[in-house]
Amino acid sequence: MLHQLSWKVGGQQGEGIESTGEIFSTAMNRLGYFLYGYRHFSSRIKGGHTNNKITVRPTEVRSIADDLDILVAFDQETIDVNYKELTETGVILADSKFTPVKPEDSKAPLFVVPFTEVAAELGTSLMKNMVAIGATASLLNLEDEVFQNVVDDIFGKKGEEVVQKNMEAIARGHELMNELLGDRVGDWALAPADGKRRMFMIGNDAVALGALAAGTRFMAAYPITPASEIMEYLIKKLPKFGGAVIQTEDEIAAATMAIGANFGGVRAFTASAGPGLSLMMEALGLSGMTEQPLVVVDTQRGGPSTGLPTKQEQSDLMAMLYGTHGEIPKVVIAPSTMEEAFFDTIQAFNIAEELQLPVILMTDLQLSLGKQSVEPFDYNKIEIRRGKIVTGDIEEAADKAYFKRYEDTEDGISPRVLPGTMNGIHHVTGVEHDETGKPSEASGNRQVQMDKRFRKLAALKFDRPVHSNAPHEEADILLVGFNSTRGAIEEVQERLNAQGMKVNHAHIRLIHPFPSAEVAPLVAKAKKVIVVENNYTGQLANIMKMNVGGHDKIETITKYDGTPFLPGELENRVKELTR
Amino acid sequence: MATFKDFRNTVKPNWCPGCGDFSVQAAIQRAAANVGIEPNELAVISGIGCSGRISGYINSYGFHGIHGRALPIAQGLKMANRDLNVIASGGDGDGFAIGMGHTIHAIRRNIDITYVVMDNQIYGLTKGQTSPRSAAGFITKSTPGGAIEPSLKPLEVALTSGATFVAQGFSTDIKELTALIEAGINHKGFSFINVFSPCVTYNKVNTYDWFKENLTKLADIEGYDNSDRGMAMRTVMEHEGLVTGIIYQDTETASYQEKVPGYSELPLTDIDIKMSENDFNELVKEFM
Numbered sequence: 001m002l003h004q005l006s007w008k009v010g011g012q013q014g015e016g017i018e019s020t021g022e023i024f025s026t027a028m029n030r031l032g033y034f035l036y037g038y039r040h041f042s043s044r045i046k047g048g049h050t051n052n053k054i055t056v057r058p059t060e061v062r063s064i065a066d067d068l069d070i071l072v073a074f075d076q077e078t079i080d081v082n083y084k085e086l087t088e089t090g091v092i093l094a095d096s097k098f099t100p101v102k103p104e105d106s107k108a109p110l111f112v113v114p115f116t117e118v119a120a121e122l123g124t125s126l127m128k129n130m131v132a133i134g135a136t137a138s139l140l141n142l143e144d145e146v147f148q149n150v151v152d153d154i155f156g157k158k159g160e161e162v163v164q165k166n167m168e169a170i171a172r173g174h175e176l177m178n179e180l181l182g183d184r185v186g187d188w189a190l191a192p193a194d195g196k197r198r199m200f201m202i203g204n205d206a207v208a209l210g211a212l213a214a215g216t217r218f219m220a221a222y223p224i225t226p227a228s229e230i231m232e233y234l235i236k237k238l239p240k241f242g243g244a245v246i247q248t249e250d251e252i253a254a255a256t257m258a259i260g261a262n263f264g265g266v267r268a269f270t271a272s273a274g275p276g277l278s279l280m281m282e283a284l285g286l287s288g289m290t291e292q293p294l295v296v297v298d299t300q301r302g303g304p305s306t307g308l309p310t311k312q313e314q315s316d317l318m319a320m321l322y323g324t325h326g327e328i329p330k331v332v333i334a335p336s337t338m339e340e341a342f343f344d345t346i347q348a349f350n351i352a353e354e355l356q357l358p359v360i361l362m363t364d365l366q367l368s369l370g371k372q373s374v375e376p377f378d379y380n381k382i383e384i385r386r387g388k389i390v391t392g393d394i395e396e397a398a399d400k401a402y403f404k405r406y407e408d409t410e411d412g413i414s415p416r417v418l419p420g421t422m423n424g425i426h427h428v429t430g431v432e433h434d435e436t437g438k439p440s441e442a443s444g445n446r447q448v449q450m451d452k453r454f455r456k457l458a459a460l461k462f463d464r465p466v467h468s469n470a471p472h473e474e475a476d477i478l479l480v481g482f483n484s485t486r487g488a489i490e491e492v493q494e495r496l497n498a499q500g501m502k503v504n505h506a507h508i509r510l511i512h513p514f515p516s517a518e519v520a521p522l523v524a525k526a527k528k529v530i531v532v533e534n535n536y537t538g539q540l541a542n543i544m545k546m547n548v549g550g551h552d553k554i555e556t557i558t559k560y561d562g563t564p565f566l567p568g569e570l571e572n573r574v575k576e577l578t579r
Numbered sequence: 580m581a582t583f584k585d586f587r588n589t590v591k592p593n594w595c596p597g598c599g600d601f602s603v604q605a606a607i608q609r610a611a612a613n614v615g616i617e618p619n620e621l622a623v624i625s626g627i628g629c630s631g632r633i634s635g636y637i638n639s640y641g642f643h644g645i646h647g648r649a650l651p652i653a654q655g656l657k658m659a660n661r662d663l664n665v666i667a668s669g670g671d672g673d674g675f676a677i678g679m680g681h682t683i684h685a686i687r688r689n690i691d692i693t694y695v696v697m698d699n700q701i702y703g704l705t706k707g708q709t710s711p712r713s714a715a716g717f718i719t720k721s722t723p724g725g726a727i728e729p730s731l732k733p734l735e736v737a738l739t740s741g742a743t744f745v746a747q748g749f750s751t752d753i754k755e756l757t758a759l760i761e762a763g764i765n766h767k768g769f770s771f772i773n774v775f776s777p778c779v780t781y782n783k784v785n786t787y788d789w790f791k792e793n794l795t796k797l798a799d800i801e802g803y804d805n806s807d808r809g810m811a812m813r814t815v816m817e818h819e820g821l822v823t824g825i826i827y828q829d830t831e832t833a834s835y836q837e838k839v840p841g842y843s844e845l846p847l848t849d850i851d852i853k854m855s856e857n858d859f860n861e862l863v864k865e866f867m
Contacts (some may be wrong), residue, residue, distance in 0.1 A: 036745075199866035211864060215852025217843075218658055220651075237862070239841025242850050244658060249684040253651040256644065260624070260655025263642055264663070265848040268655065286645050376867070379859045384852065400588055400638055418848060419622045419640040419656065420663055427635050429643035438590060438635060439643075 002190050003057065005140070008064035010051030010082060011074030011130065013042060017558055019154075020072070020129035023054030024136060026150045028054075029200040029373055032193035034061045036487070037371035038564065043225065043309045049077045058193045061373070063487030066568035069188060070139060071108075073264075074115070074131050076100060083108065091188075093135050093177070095128065111180050118172050127169040134173020141186030144170050199338075199374045203367040203484075206338045206374075207297055208233035210345025211269060213382050216295075217243030218268040220257035222276060225309045226365045227299040230271040240295065251276035255283035255296065262293045263428065265389070265418035267349050271297035274304065274316050281324045284358045288328025290428045291406065291414070291453065293352035297345075297361045299368040300483075302562050311562030312365045314483055315535035317543065320360045321512050323431040327450075329457045331359045332512035336467065336486035338374040340509065341367065346382060347462070354387035355456045356413060362511070364534065366484035366564045388415045402426045402436035406447055413456030428560035457513055465510035466518040470525065472502040477578060482508045482540055483563065485532050491567035492574060501578075508540065514547040529554045530577060532570065536560045583612040586621070588638040598632050599750035599776030601788075603697050606753050607666060608637060608758035616664050623803075624653040625667030626678065629704045630697035630776070633668050647678030650685040650694065657692050661836055661845040664764060665692040671712040672702050675731050679711070682733075686740040686769055691834040693763040693770045696733070699778035700785050707781035717784060734815045734826060737771045738808060743829040744770035745811070747822060749790055750777070755823060762825060768834040775823075789822075797824030806830075 009020045018039065036055045042048035042438050055065040068085040071078070073094040079102070083092065086108045094100035095115040103112045113135050119127035130151075137144060147170055155162045163454040178185050201209075208230045211219070217238065221231040235245045243266075248254045254270040261268035272280065277298045287294035300316045302308025320332050331351050335344040341363060349360040394403065394417065405426040407414040414435075417424030427437035432449060469490070470478070477496075481489050486507050496503045506522050508515070523529055529550055531541035538556035545551050557573045559565055586608035594600050611621050621639035625631040627646035634641035642661075644652045653667035667685075674682050674696045685694065688728035701719065702708040711731040718725050737745045744766040748756035756774060763770030775790050795818050797803050804810055811827040836842055843850055 197867045199863060206867065213854050213859060213861070215854070217847040217850060217852065219656070220655060239839075240852075242841060242843030242845070243847060244839045244842050246658070246688075248651065249680050252648060253681055253684070256648040256651040257655035257658075259644075260642070260652035260657075261659040261847075262655075263652070264656045264659025264846075267852060268659065282645050283648070286648075290642070290644075321674070376863050379856050382854070382859070418660075420619060420660055420846075420848075422619050425619055425638060425640055427641040427643065429635065429641075431643060432646055437641075439632075449700075513669035520670075522809045 001513040002069065003068070004061070005056045005188065005190050006068045007052065007056065007070045007072070007136065008051050008053040008068055008082060010049065010078030011124060013044060013048045013050040014046035015074060016126065016129045017050050017052060017074065021054055023129070023147065023150050023154065024133055025054050026200060027147045028056050029198065030149065031146060032195040032197070033058060033190070034373045035200065035371070036061045036064060038064045038366065039369060041310050049081060051078060051082065056190060058191045062490050063567055064564060066566045069257060070136065072136065073100060074128070079103065087342065091139070094295040096140070111171070111177070113176055113180065114374035115173070118176065119169055122169055122172065123165055127166060130166050130169035131173035134170035135177035137170065138174045138181060138185055138186040141189040144174055148564060165273065185483040199376055200231065200371060201338060201374065202369050202371045203338060203341045203363050204229035204299065204369065205233060206341035207271070207345045207361065207363065210342040211349070212237055212241070214267060214346040215348035215384055216267040216269055216349065217241060218258070218261040218266050219245045219270065220248050220261070220268070221245065221270050222248050222254050222272065224273045224276050224452050226301055226368045227271045227297065227302060228274050230297060242412050251279040252283060255294070256286070257284060259287050259292050259294050263419065269297065269349070269355070271294035271299065272297050272317070272517050273301045274303045277316055277319060277323070282390065284327055284330065285324035285328055286430045287358040288324070291356040291428045292428070293356055294358040295348045295352050295361065296358065297363070300362060300364040308562045312484070312564045313534050313560060313562065314364045315539065315560070316362065317511065317539040320362060321543070329351065329355070329357050329454050330359065330512065331355070331460065333359065334482040334509055335363045336367070336483055336507050336509065340371055342377050343381065344509070350383070350385040351460065353397040354385055354413070355460060356387065356416060357456065362483065364483040370484065388413055390415045390417045390421070390424065394421065396423045402438070404435040405437050406433060406435045406449060406452070408435060408452050411459045412452045413459060460513065462510050465515035467507040467509055468505065468522060470504035470506065470522055471506050473525060474502065475504040476502045476528065477574065478504045478506060478522055478529045479532060479574070480506050480508065480529060480540065480544070481532040482511065482549065485534070488565040488567045489532055492571045495567070495571055497575065511543070514543060516547045519544065520548045523548050523550045528578065530557055530574060531555070532557045532565065534564070580615060581612055581617050583609045585618055586611050586638050588636065591637055592636050593632065594629060595780050597779040598629070599699065600633065600697050600752050602750040602756065603695065603774055603776050604633055604636055606756040606760055607695065609753070609757045610764060611639070611664070613757065614764050615760050620662070620860070621664045621666065622656055624649050624656065624665065624667045626673035626760045628670040628673050630668065630670040632831070647673050649673065650678060650681040653692050654685060654688070654690045657690055658836070660848050662846050666726060666764070667692060668697070670697045671696060671698040671700065671710050675711045675733055681834060683736065686737050686742045686771055689743055689768045689832065689835045690783055691768055691836060693760065695760065697776040698733070698773050699776050701778050701782040703781050705767070709710065713849060728800070731790070732820055733773050734820050735812065737810050738815070738827060741806045742771055742827065743768040743832050745826045746770070746772045746824065748772060748774045749794055749823050750774055751787060751791070752823065758827065759825065766828065768832060793821045793823050797822050797826065812815045
């Protein structure tokens, strides 16, 4: 009986690989298993190798598994590209349609199953994925009924007959595989799960739901991988809440439209990836200078330029921190779990309104598109704070004097009046301005307003800016990361500690302003600091050096080939560095 | 009820004496008073350039944004608060060069705002370079041998982009211009108003006198029907764009906001944003 199963389905893009993985994993999730799914795909609609790797466990799963127990192949490329991941006991299930060939150095048994042929006999070759799922059910010794409610959900709209046919395809696959396996049926059975229902979602779902729960009523965005799911979710859901999404002509319009809506008093945001973030730089400066709240989600992908649009990378950090010209206060948040993605999105809206500045919520492709099981979010933890919006009556000023929208207050945060309000008229401008928003280039005023804007950051309240697990007072190593590397790092920390090393872990959740007070003691406790990041130049390591020093002991493990860190390779690289 | 004086503030414009923009400002102030709104119910969103300063010279909510982006800011604001009267404004560089993409898409999107372009066929604030509206052959600092590129034709562009309201005015004729802006504010949808607003410092060709000689009032063209897009296009082309009046108006097509599914009748700013526990749990369940 297995305590973890790693399953992968692969084939040509556009032939149902994604839905095969989706149906299998949804059924497993509903049985109460914990899952972590990661898709490998290309920037094209049809063709090109794609695969969906799913790690299933009765206990919490934090990262993609190093290896593979079952490989389901719909083409030869899937076998050739992935067979090396198979464990000693791994197997390959392949469609007879392409006459699969086992690589010479592969020890895994190859089961050739007529997925397409059986599906065609039942009416349509499209159902080959259901036959493959049936075959998987045989290996795992699962009842076909496990898939019934998933099939109902997906095909119910098309009528009872379609549902029946699909269930039949699963049954046929199951029978065929039973015959091929003989007495090995159920050898890959998983330890039972707790049967508890959990959410199964991608990071983009968590962000989109977070935005909705935060009370966003307007989104302006331009489609881009890997951010589009956020706008697509809101397009579906906002009508119920009276709000709207505009698909803009470009990301400049998206960011400035969101600024306009925030000026109006609505929680509005945009979401994009690197190329869009680059186009939004001037708008970020406008938000900072005019003190209009703005939330921008950046789902990092491989850069620069168009880069690797469908691959993992964490290389936009410096652009987020320093991309806009001139100097503005801003906040950059990097959640690393589904739960953090949800609650940090709500926090992003709160902070943007409370401090009246741009907040960038960064994710990366692995977090944005990786699909994971997660306990339902707690409604009672949703908190909405809107800051200094003036709600009462405002006294009429003499001689048409404008409302002091940029009043030089003690904490730097000025009262905010929404357009439409009586006696609240004021001017907002990206030009340096005085307290009422009138352009002013006077040097004294400039200094007052710059100081005022930056003073706001001192009022930032951010709960747990660093997620840390630091059991050792004197650690050999402090592993540091951000966003989706958390699972792999946690796993490696566990393994190395079990091997007798003293490893602490810090995951930076608030990237800017950098939580030096929390990070510095962790750095001090460690002999060596290793910053793990999916980029070439070690951007987080550099940010750490700027903020907490430690130049003599901060090293990096970087990866920029477009693939996420797996625990095994990370473990080896940490060992290489400490040898 | 507010009069045009209520839309004046105490700021002295930094435009050159004789600049056409003074009259555009006055026309906006008069039009706002004429349609019966109060200063706090108006927001003027402007771009960058001499004319972009206009948002600071009108007693209303004002947003002076970044170059070329007045329209997205204005559209976002209107989406947030549909009860506000939103006027976007800027120069020909702002709207037809750096911001042209937004101009076309704002026109076809048809959100209920008014866009007033102060068209002086030159870049003034940067001291005299060619604009997309400069005529071929026009000599400027950036085109010492005369502009090579042909002039952009905003009226034709608007008409082919599906505009529901296209008008053109001349800053000297405040009466006509005020009426055009009023009609634009009252129009249910996106109203595009191009205004010839001469630059007395850097444009010595397209002067007040030049316009007086060359402009034709559509009101003087017998049988002109501004509900006929084809006639509008032909007339504009025949007169090389040198006409004033309401060129085209489509009163049938609904504005963007009326077409957005589920979009609140109340301003979004008036809706309680806290989600109910029941709604939240329903959304959570969809992921289970």
